[in-house]
Amino acid sequence: MDRIKKLRLRPSVNFKVVTILPDDEITICETCNQAKIGNLAFPTLEEALNSIDSPEETTITLLSDVDLGESTLKLGTNTNIVLDLAGYKITSRNLDGTIYLEGALTIKDSSEKETGVIENLYPKGMGIYFDRSGVLKLEGGTIKGYSALYNWSNTPAPFVIMNGGTLIGSWYGISxxxxxxxxxxxxxxxxxxxxxxxWGKSKHSFYIGESSYIKKGALLHNGISKKYDAIENVVIVKNQYEIVNSFFTHSTISSSFSLA
Known part of the structure; x- marks a missing residue:
């Protein structure tokens, strides 16, 4: 009996478990968001796009890689987006395009190593697919697909101005x-x-500056097929455009540019 009393009188010990996480684990949820507009973060890139209700230019910055699966990111005629890849990737696996563009889109990559990529992983999927409208200004980043840029309309044809970045197509770089x-x-x-x-359907040549690099030939000049490489060809410029408020105005020039 005395022994039982002694056991009962023993002080009880309470244990409190404290878990200390490394800093990178504590802040890991910050990377759960895919994109931000200003300081406002969104769980998905689509939600960031859907939050925009104005045709004014809006910058969206990626916060993580984005896998669209079989979906396409559609930018309608009233959109005017500056997309900063910030070193991340947007990928899809569909027969159309990773981005279906009808509005105005500027693509840049603010990351130090410029590792931002837009890529369609489907064997015959396009990087950016245009239809009847669309303005693309490429400042940086890489676009990949069966054809990096694809358009099958000239009524009117969309516009592209490339000031940087890379286009890579397993079929054509630009179709x-x-x-x-x-x-x-x-x-x-x-x-x-x-x-x-x-496709032998254009009556115009296209403009290539001296800082550009073209690999594996092209079709040029009034729909006539002509292969060339970056060492020996001269491209005749018949029409040039400049961007004004995300759209192009036309002026006629006649010059030649040697490819370096």
């Missing part, structure tokens, strides 16, 4: 009906078959 609507001031275009293909 586009109206060459006059393409200006490549700087950057790299590569194609598995050809860098540029206008």
């Amino acid at each position: 586009y009906l109206d060459a006059a609507n393409i200006i490549i001031n700087n950057g790299t275009v590569r194609g598995g078959v050809m860098a540029f293909n206008n």
Whole structure:
């Protein structure tokens, strides 16, 4: 009996478990968001886009990689987006395009190593698919697909101005009906078959600046097929456009530019 009393009189010990997480685990939920507009973060890139109700230029910055699966990111005619890849990737696996563009889109990459990518992983999927409208200004980043840029309309054809970045197509780098609507001031275009293909339907040449690099030939000049490389060809410029408020105005020039 005395022993039982002694046991009962023993003080009880309370244990409190404290878990200390490393800093990177404490803040890991910050990367759960895919994109932000200003200081406002969104769980998905689609939600960030859907929050925009104005045609005014709006910058969306990626916070993580975005896997669209079989879906397409659709930018309608009233959109005016600056997309900062910030070193991250947007990927899809569909027969159309990772981005379906009808509005105005500027793509840049603010990351130090410029590792931002937009890619369609479907064997014959396009990077950016245009339809009847659309304005693309490429400042940085890489676009990949069966064709990095694809358009099958010239009524009117969308516009592209490339001031940087890289276009890579396992088929064509650029597959586009109206060459006059393409200006490549700087950057790299590569194609598995050809860098540029206008399907023999364009009556114009396209502008290529001296800082640009074209690999694997192209179709040029009034729909006439002509292969060339970046060492020996001179491109005749018949039409040039400049961006004004995300759209292009037209002026006629006649010059030639040697490819470096």
